[in-house]
Amino acid sequence: QxxxxxxxxxxxxxxxxxxxxxxxxxxxxxSYNMGWFRQAPGKEREFVAAxxxxxxxxxxxxxxxxxxxxxRDNAKNMVYLQMNSLKPEDMAVYxxxxxxxxxxxxxxREYDFWGQGTQVTVSS
Numbered sequence: 001q002x003x004x005x006x007x008x009x010x011x012x013x014x015x016x017x018x019x020x021x022x023x024x025x026x027x028x029x030x031s032y033n034m035g036w037f038r039q040a041p042g043k044e045r046e047f048v049a050a051x052x053x054x055x056x057x058x059x060x061x062x063x064x065x066x067x068x069x070x071x072r073d074n075a076k077n078m079v080y081l082q083m084n085s086l087k088p089e090d091m092a093v094y095x096x097x098x099x100x101x102x103x104x105x106x107x108x109r110e111y112d113f114w115g116q117g118t119q120v121t122v123s124s
Contacts, residue, residue, distance in 0.1 A: 009118030022096030047106035
């Protein structure tokens with residue numbers, strides 16, 4: 001089992017940047033594929049980005065491709081989401097998630113563990 005805690009959210013102006021971090025507990029972090037999802041008020045949770053166990057493969061939603069970068073540091077049990085050129089439509093609660101079996105899945109149901117989320121607010 002793994003526990004996930006997100007940090008790094010906050011208020012930023014449109015065009016600005018934020019870096020989200022996700023700290024994982026447990027000694028088996030490197031055995032999990034990791035993902036970031038987001039959920040805006042009144043909307044379903046949507047896939048943002050994912051990264052394979054060793055970081056060799058990354059996946060992005062079309063809406064963030066070229067602006068967001070996912071990375072991980074298995075030695076530190078950390079996964080990151082660098083968000084650049086933020087837009088008002090990026091405003092949401094961002095969640096870190098871990099999947100034992102699926103690499104790069106955009107489906108929330110294929111992730112086994114979730115953090116509690118961190119709020120990202122983008123002002124126009």
